[in-house]
Each structure stands twice: as C-alpha cells, then as structure tokens.
Amino acid sequence: MPSTTQYRGAARRQHEKVLSIIGPPQRAAYGSAEIEKLDIYKTRRPNAPIIAYIHGGACVAAARPRNAYIAEPFVKAGAHLSPSKEVAGGLDHIV
Numbered sequence: 001m002p003s004t005t006q007y008r009g010a011a012r013r014q015h016e017k018v019l020s021i022i023g024p025p026q027r028a029a030y031g032s033a034e035i036e037k038l039d040i041y042k043t044r045r046p047n048a049p050i051i052a053y054i055h056g057g058a059c060v061a062a063a064r065p066r067n068a069y070i071a072e073p074f075v076k077a078g079a080h081l082s083p084s085k086e087v088a089g090g091l092d093h094i095v
Helices: 004-022 068-077
Strands: 026-029 037-040 050-054 080-084
Touching (some): 068 080
Parallel strands (some): 050 080
Antiparallel strands (some): 037 080
C-alpha cells in the first residue's frame, strides 16, 4: 500500500500531466473571499454545458485540490467542469 507521501506525489504528477493536456482552470468568483472562488476547466466547444462537481468527502490536504484528473474526460467530451471541495457557507443556501 502506498504511503500518503507517495499518493500525494502521484496525484501531483497526474494533475500536472492533465493540465498539460487540457490547460489550467479559469478562476471565477461568486463572492469576495478567497474561498468564494471556483476553478472552471473549460472546453473549446461553443455553448458547452457547465457541470458543477462538489466533492462531498474530506479534502484537507490542500486549499485548492489537484483535481484536473476529474475534469479531463468532461472537457474532452465537450463540457466545462467546475470541481470544488467545498462551498462557502455550505450548500443550504444553494439547494
């Protein structure tokens, strides 16, 4: 079983590899605080749908997770993806 250090290293390498394929995310603010910003991995397809993926589990290793690997299949299929580890204020005010 890999150690946490090995897992994080592999995740970082995978994240960088995917970024070299799909490019870095665009940052979009929905508020004034740093936590109120989303990463949006964009496709080149015009009028593409936007998918918001909100991670429901603990993601405490980094302020902005290395999650480009989640976006790659969506971007390649023609959709924008905004993965997030949390939403400021919780989900109660959104749903």
